[in-house]
Amino acid sequence: MKILPAQLQDAPVLSDMFFAHLDADPSYISHGEMQMGVGTGCFTEDGTLLSAVAPDGREKWMRYILAHMTAPEEAAVWKAVDDDGTIVGFCVADIEEDGDAPFGVVCDVLVSPTFRGGGAGGALLSTAIGWLRGQGVRDIYLESGKDNHAAHRFFEKRGFHHVSNIFKLDNNAFPK
DSSP states (O other): OEEEEOOGGGHHHHHHHHHHHHHHOGGGOOHHHHHTTSEEEEEOTTSOEEEEEOTTHHHHHHHHHHHHHSOTTTEEEEEEEOTTSOEEEEEEEEEEOSSSSOEEEEEEEEEOGGGTTTTHHHHHHHHHHHHHHHTTOOOEEEOOOTTOHHHHHHHHHTTOOOOOOOOOOOTTTSOO
16 A cells, blocks of 8 residues: 555546545535535434535535645645555645644545555545644644544544534524
8 A cells, every 4th residue: 555646637536436435425524525515415304414415516526626736835635556556545635824823634534445444544644644744734623524433433543632513504494
């Protein structure tokens, strides 16, 4: 397993991997995907949030990933490749400047289900943290879908702690 910088030509493979995962497990969709229009969230009558891929989500996600690949001072994307060169996972990180000091965000860590548990996720996350630290970032955050419990355990085992909750207004509860 190798961790390498993702290249522009990798974007379609990363997109296919990302959306195959979202289709199979909508719990991955967090407020970040909803805010950028990749995912949607609507509420049932009992207040349960139902997440889904937005109809134009692939187009919006492709713009997002390409922007992260072409701004090396602000963002980075890595891929995990197996011995035959197949991409089996990826990680996206960026630096945000809208706080007291610049802070890092691990935007996505995704590994194909058949390769989970083999160290790719940890290696991708370590690479992102190392890059962010190398850019002078002290504080690093990430967000995860509220029901993505396996990811929560993965991040907690690597030193991340739950610090807040994100809430979304049910637009039916407060009509326009």
